[in-house]
Amino acid sequence: MGVPSTALFTDQYxxxxxxxALKAGTAERRSVFEVFTRRLPEGRRYGVVAGTGRVLDAVENFRFDEDQLGFLREQRIVDEQTLDWLAGYRFTGDIWGYPEGEVYFPGSPILRVEGSFAExxxxxxxxxxxxxxxxAIAAAASRMASAAGERPLIEMGARRTHELAAVAAARAAYVGGFATTSDLAAGFRYGIPTVGTSAxxxxxxxxxxxxxxxxxxDTLGPGTTLLVDTYDVAEAVRTAVEVAGPELGAVRIDSGDLLLVAHRVRQQLDELGATGTKIVVTSDLDEYAIASLAAAPVDAYGVGTQLVTGSGHPTASMVYKLVARAETADPGAPLVPVAKKSSGGKTSVGGRKWAARRLDADGVAEAEVVGTGPVPAELAGRQLLVRLxxxxxxxGREPLGVARERHIAARANLPLSATQLSRGEPVLVTEYAHERSGG
Amino acid sequence: MGVPSTALFTDQYxxxxxxxALKAGTAERRSVFEVFTRRLPEGRRYGVVAGTGRVLDAVENFRFDEDQLGFLREQRIVDEQTLDWLAGYRFTGDIWGYPEGEVYFPGSPILRVEGSFAExxxxxxxxxxxxxxxxAIAAAASRMASAAGERPLIEMGARRTHELAAVAAARAAYVGGFATTSDLAAGFRYGIPTVGTSAxxxxxxxxxxxxxxxxxxDTLGPGTTLLVDTYDVAEAVRTAVEVAGPELGAVRIDSGDLLLVAHRVRQQLDELGATGTKIVVTSDLDEYAIASLAAAPVDAYGVGTQLVTGSGHPTASMVYKLVARAETADPGAPLVPVAKKSSGGKTSVGGRKWAARRLDADGVAEAEVVGTGPVPAELAGRQLLVRLxxxxxxxGREPLGVARERHIAARANLPLSATQLSRGEPVLVTEYAHERSGG
Structure with a gap:
């Protein structure tokens, strides 16, 4: 399942x-790039960092093999000197970042990559x-998990997105709070628990x-989940309990007015003595539909399309910007903050940054503080970037479950309005604490 | 870059x-599954079939290797009899489908897969x-290509979507009418022309x-594209022409009011004698922004986010449904049409289908005709499904350029309203011609 090399997941520029830069003698200037977003998707209260573990795999596997170098040579994309340099490429620098599962806000320095400009x-x-x-997927998953409360969420969106994006989506959904996935490749690759019975x-x-x-x-046992909406739901539920007995594990409803049908099916199951049989619903759910079923007798939710498409926001708007670089190629040369300055609105803040989350008197997060220069003493223990x-x-490798637990803790530490589904501003304001006025 | 096996891109169910089915003795019943969509995305006039070539690769590589079987065994996902069956899995059936690049409408039988139920x-x-x-990507690309007219489109969205979804997106964009991509992996894997200079x-x-x-x-020559909006655009354009001379290939503008800036830059370039220098714009474009620049002095468009996220519709809503199956496991047993019948709104039309596009007197497409049973003589020459x-x-393998040309022809054969960007109904109505009343 692994991709042998990640080196061509690269824009030609x-x-x-x-x-x-190699020809100009500037390629070796020590440089600091940062990943951040200027804004959250419209109406969202917080972002969720996911993919960090995959970034580490990608950096490790970023090596040009003979076929790839042959392609670059044949297409004349770069010259021989550059091909020689690429053939020996290994990233030798440092990466710091928000740990996976952490929340983020506009301006949060989510990842910081340091090394030569070239690498x-x-x-x-x-x-x-x-x-x-x-x-993007983890943020949608987190909102759905908030809406679902204690009820488990099943990721089943593989068919709605690219086959390998699906595997990453199942992973991100798990970080965001989903319990299981239908995607076997996600179980195989990442150990996420898999589920599924029939269509x-x-x-x-x-x-x-x-x-x-x-x-x-006969083959999966009475604890299985039977799909009851192919013909008539009430008749199917009756048949299901007759066939499996009252120990039937669950029934799944995949169409119709889920609120109404769930109530009817619960009542029917109870009347048939199948009081322990669970109800799983799976039709076009998003966080709002999940919330609307909070009072319904539903035991688990399966979510597909809206999960893998980020519930209206299929991508985050993170950018990767040079924020500082050395004045010369000399290893000891001092770093100079840099930033795009044109009037087009895409300006950014220069300088190598730290970030910390300030808490209020009750221990609840109240601000995302981003700065350059020395970290104020009162924030030193609240820093967000870790070495990867x-x-x-x-x-920085860690088990996926650690990221999942971290996200639960990070979200719980936000102001209560974070888990409101209604549109609003980010729940934390980003404050800048700069060493110098401009940066 | 290839994925060794596609067999686990599969939902557990x-x-x-x-x-x-193996245990019940029904696994070998001859079955017909069809891929179709019940609706186009809200407001869209037509869909674009893309990915067919990738489907063929996926079917060919759908084989369970030892590691995958070991995973299924260890996780007790299926029993030993099923594992044995999977170990020998090769698809031995038939697949027919709309050829890649063709347009489609609600109910179009885009792909038909026939064989045993099991396979x-x-x-x-x-x-x-x-x-x-x-x-989904090809449909967005096609709208953008219509809006761009003769001006070339550059796909540059890799950073906004999963790294392998990006490669498939570049491929789909090419089918939909894009000229080039920034994604080196797409050049390597599919031979799509790649471009890019600097950030x-x-x-x-x-x-x-x-x-x-x-x-x-110095290294890319004066024919390169210089990015002119890091600081002051006017100053950058002046410097660019001074450095490269009037033979400067192009300037790229990546922020600001593109309409205004493009006019100013064109005037400035002309005054500097760089009348052949082109202008490339690349900031948050979608089909509407492209259309709004039709009268601006722009020579090429680079599109990222909105392309790879399907311009508001990141997934198509295609489903894969059993539409007919044999009455017994006997190879000669007759096929019975089947369809979900519950009241939940997800009903479908049973039976193995053909499709043809009927033309009006002027040779313009006027209806998508979908039927079961014999094909009417007047539509026999207009059938859409080909053997894959x-x-x-x-x-059914073919060069990607063939699909790209096919799409241009298919779109050109639709009523003129197909290329209006405004929201509306599908430009062709789907008519059903059924052998029997219910189906």
């Missing part, structure tokens, strides 16, 4: 910039691809719904 | 259905992942903008 500039596209995709096709394959239910129970890569060595 | 049911997720993703970071790396421009021109896989052998 990164290689042409490298070539020009850092090449990583722009692959890092942004991963963080923009995975964080309408299975019922339609058989001459009678009863035959299908019996076939399923040291001198090219990956040091 | 496909394997549990297989297990249950067909396993392909649901991977086929839908590919077609739903790629077709703001390259200017910021250098002590002066002039140094950056000089470094770039025959007895498990891939027969």
């Amino acid at each position: 990164e290689l042409t910039m490298l070539q020009a 850092c500039v090449l990583l722009e596209t692959v890092i942004l691809s991963i963080l923009n995709h995975d964080s 309408h096709a299975f019922t339609l394959l058989h001459d009678h719904e009863r035959d299908a239910f019996k076939a399923q129970v 890569v040291e001198d090219g060595r990956i040091v | 496909e394997l549990t259905m297989l297990q249950a 067909c049911v396993l392909l649901e997720t991977v086929i839908l992942s590919i077609l739903n993703h790629d077709s 703001h970071a390259f200017t910021l790396l250098h002590d002066h903008e002039r140094d950056a421009f000089k470094a770039q021109v 896989v025959e007895d498990g052998r891939i027969v």
